[in-house]
Amino acid sequence: MQQHDLYSYEPAKGHGLPHDPLNSMVGPRPIGWISSRGRDGSVNLAPYSFFNLFNYRPPIVGFCSTSAKDSLRNAQETGVFVWNLATRDLAEQMNATSAPLPYGTNEFEVAGLTPLPGTHVDVPRVAESPVHFECRVTDIHRLRRHDGNPVDSWLVMGEAVVIHISRPLLVDGIFDTFGAGIILRGGGPSAYAAITPDSRFDLDRPGAKR
Numbered sequence: 386m387q388q389h390d391l392y393s394y395e396p397a398k399g400h401g402l403p404h405d406p407l408n409s410m411v412g413p414r415p416i417g418w419i420s421s422r423g424r425d426g427s428v429n430l431a432p433y434s435f436f437n438l439f440n441y442r443p444p445i446v447g448f449c450s451t452s453a454k455d456s457l458r459n460a461q462e463t464g465v466f467v468w469n470l471a472t473r474d475l476a477e478q479m480n481a482t483s484a485p486l487p488y489g490t491n492e493f494e495v496a497g498l499t500p501l502p503g504t505h506v507d508v509p510r511v512a513e514s515p516v517h518f519e520c521r522v523t524d525i526h527r528l529r530r531h532d533g534n535p536v537d538s539w540l541v542m543g544e545a546v547v548i549h550i551s552r553p554l555l556v557d558g559i560f561d562t563f564g565a566g567i568i569l570r571g572g573g574p575s576a577y578a579a580i581t582p583d584s585r586f587d588l589d590r591p592g593a594k595r
């Protein structure tokens with residue numbers, strides 16, 4: 386076996402590289418485009434690439450706020466949020482919703498997006514996005530170091546209580562992952578990846594029946 390020539394570093398002491406490689410290696414990552422509402426009724430929309438799906442039944446998604454941000458505050462205040470799928474045609478608008486704006490600023494208006502009322506939670510969805518998960522918060526977990534010391538990052542988990550899918554993306558009843566225009570966050574300041582049909586390959590799981 387060929388041995389890799391390894392560059393090793395302890396993150397607590399710094400990476401020693403021109404750019405932090407961390408999110409370039411664990412990636413590209415799905416984008417949690419999270420809409421939420423505060424106790425005062427204000428609406429918020431922002432992207433989170435520390436985001437993923439963690440369970441099938443019930444469906445549970447989570448995003449991580451790497452400091453105390455508005456989406457976290459709203460999830461704490463009202464216990465609900467919506468995940469909107471970010472697609473290539475919405476990439477620039479998704480990016481615009483990441484601007485650091487004062488609490489209460491409605492990023493739907495900033496980015497020129499259409500709010501569509503939730504059916505099960507009182508949070509607007511991005512009408513232009515083809516998939517929405519309306520979620521009720523299940524856990525808000527403050528992250529900590531291995532020695533137990535807390536860090537200023539919070540993982541917000543929520544159960545999708547209703548899921549909406551644009552019908553044309555159901556091809557013979559199967560969600561068209563490779564035709565939906567899904568975008569993912571790469572590393573560095575600006576890199577993204579777009580899922581296209583030619584990026585697909587298939588593997589059957591050992592022992593799995595088709």
Ligand SMILES: Cc1cc2nc3c(=O)[nH]c(=O)nc-3n(C[C@H](O)[C@H](O)[C@H](O)COP(=O)(O)O)c2cc1C
Pocket residue numbers: 416429430431432433434435436449450451452454455456457479480482483484485486570
């Ligand atoms: C693609 C993308 C992914 C992002 N991922 C995260 C993330 O995982 N966690 C985080 O705290 N901020 C993330 N940000 C930055 C937030 O979107 C930004 O701080 C935003 O202003 C937070 O909005 P809010 O305070 O309205 O919730 C990301 C930005 C972009 C463009």
